[in-house]
Amino acid sequence: MNCHHDIRNLGINQNHWYAVARSIEVKSEPVSVTLWHQAIVLYRGQSGKVHALEDICPHRFVKLSSGRAIAEQLECAYHGWRFESSGKCSYVPYLVKNQKLPSCKIRTFPVQELYGFIWIFPGDKSCSNSVFPLEIYEWEHLNYIATISVIKCRAHYSYLVENLMDMHHGHLHQNWQAWTAAELINLSESDRQVDAYYQAQNYYKIDKIWSIFQLFFPSLRQLHPEPLNVSYIYPNLVSNLGKDFKINCLLLPINEVETQAYLIHFTSLHAFWRLHKLPEWFRRFVKQSLFGSAQKLLDGLVKQDVEMIEAEQQAYLKNPQRRGYELNRVLVTVQKLIRTQALK
Numbered sequence: 231m232n233c234h235h236d237i238r239n240l241g242i243n244q245n246h247w248y249a250v251a252r253s254i255e256v257k258s259e260p261v262s263v264t265l266w267h268q269a270i271v272l273y274r275g276q277s278g279k280v281h282a283l284e285d286i287c288p289h290r291f292v293k294l295s296s297g298r299a300i301a302e303q304l305e306c307a308y309h310g311w312r313f314e315s316s317g318k319c320s321y322v323p324y325l326v327k328n329q330k331l332p333s334c335k336i337r338t339f340p341v342q343e344l345y346g347f348i349w350i351f352p353g354d355k356s357c358s359n360s361v362f363p364l365e366i367y368e369w370e371h372l373n374y375i376a377t378i379s380v381i382k383c384r385a386h387y388s389y390l391v392e393n394l395m396d397m398h399h400g401h402l403h404q405n406w407q408a409w410t411a412a413e414l415i416n417l418s419e420s421d422r423q424v425d426a427y428y429q430a431q432n433y434y435k436i437d438k439i440w441s442i443f444q445l446f447f448p449s450l451r452q453l454h455p456e457p458l459n460v461s462y463i464y465p466n467l468v469s470n471l472g473k474d475f476k477i478n479c480l481l482l483p484i485n486e487v488e489t490q491a492y493l494i495h496f497t498s499l500h501a502f503w504r505l506h507k508l509p510e511w512f513r514r515f516v517k518q519s520l521f522g523s524a525q526k527l528l529d530g531l532v533k534q535d536v537e538m539i540e541a542e543q544q545a546y547l548k549n550p551q552r553r554g555y556e557l558n559r560v561l562v563t564v565q566k567l568i569r570t571q572a573l574k
């Protein structure tokens with residue numbers, strides 16, 4: 231096989247929206263992010279709008295993210311050139327009489343701020359209106375409590391996607407996993423999406439006010455069968471365990487051996503119908519105060535996964551030719567989608 235088409239070397243399909251930062255991370259101070267080899271500077275203008283430009287000053291190629299925002303403009307730290315959010319140079323502090331502003335224009339990226347994240351479209355701008363960021367309605371919905379864990383792994387993104395789609399890896403998490411005994415029931419695919427339907431035994435049941443303690447005391451959990459579904463909606467993932475647990479994973483592939491992702495875990499409070507009759511301000515207060523309540527659990531699970539994923543990457547780098555034995559057909563389908571999308 232041609233080494234460049236080896237799945238562990240494949241690039242990404244740029245014609246999708248990628249979550250590159252959390253909303254709260256982007257204030258007026260410029261932030262640098264990298265999306266598949268592309269350095270991007272994000273800053274929030276005075277208007278509150280977030281702008282995204284290539285993170286390179288056209289003057290001497292230093293990072294614009296070392297500079298500062300002035301109203302809607304971005305000022306380079308080195309010689310103080312200023313640029314509009316459209317990428318046009320608008321000011322040079324030492325321009326002499328009769329000297330014109332340089333006609334340089336920095337590349338810009340379409341940006342959206344949705345569901346608590348900053349989304350960037352790195353591809354062909356004319357396509358940015360025909361595709362949409364992954365919908366995360368639970369972010370605002372008062373019945374859902376969110377926890378966010380940031381995944382940073384030194385591995386190709388395909389290893390992370392495969393980890394999240396392969397429900398048989400619950401073995402790794404032992405006492406901390408939310409489910410056990412996953413069995414693949416059905417699998418469907420399109421050129422944009424893979425849906426895997428498993429049946430599993432769920433350890434958690436959120437129906438009493440004290441159910442939340444199951445997160446901390448494994449002995450309170452009781453096994454019961456529930457559907458466990460996971461979808462790869464390129465480039466992100468969504469999974470559901472019964473009605474009460476939901477996970478979104480927003481991928482930020484950095485390069486062939488580095489991937490970042492936001493894992494958002496939602497626990498629903500829908501079983502507490504009395505709570506839903508309380509005033510909205512109170513429900514909002516409950517949602518906000520419980521934000522991050524699964525942090526320790528989630529971070530612990532992520533740590534175990536990252537360790538395995540990085541080990542896989544290292545083994546690949548040592549011997550890229552070697553092929554393993556795969557028994558889960560979900561992974562074959564996932565690899566097919568990664569390939570189709572990357573080579574589009």
Ligand code: FES
Nearest residue numbers: 287289290306309
């Ligand atoms: S390098 Fe940016 S202003 Fe000179």
Ligand SMILES: [Fe+2]
Nearest residue numbers: 399403531535
């Ligand atoms: Fe895991």
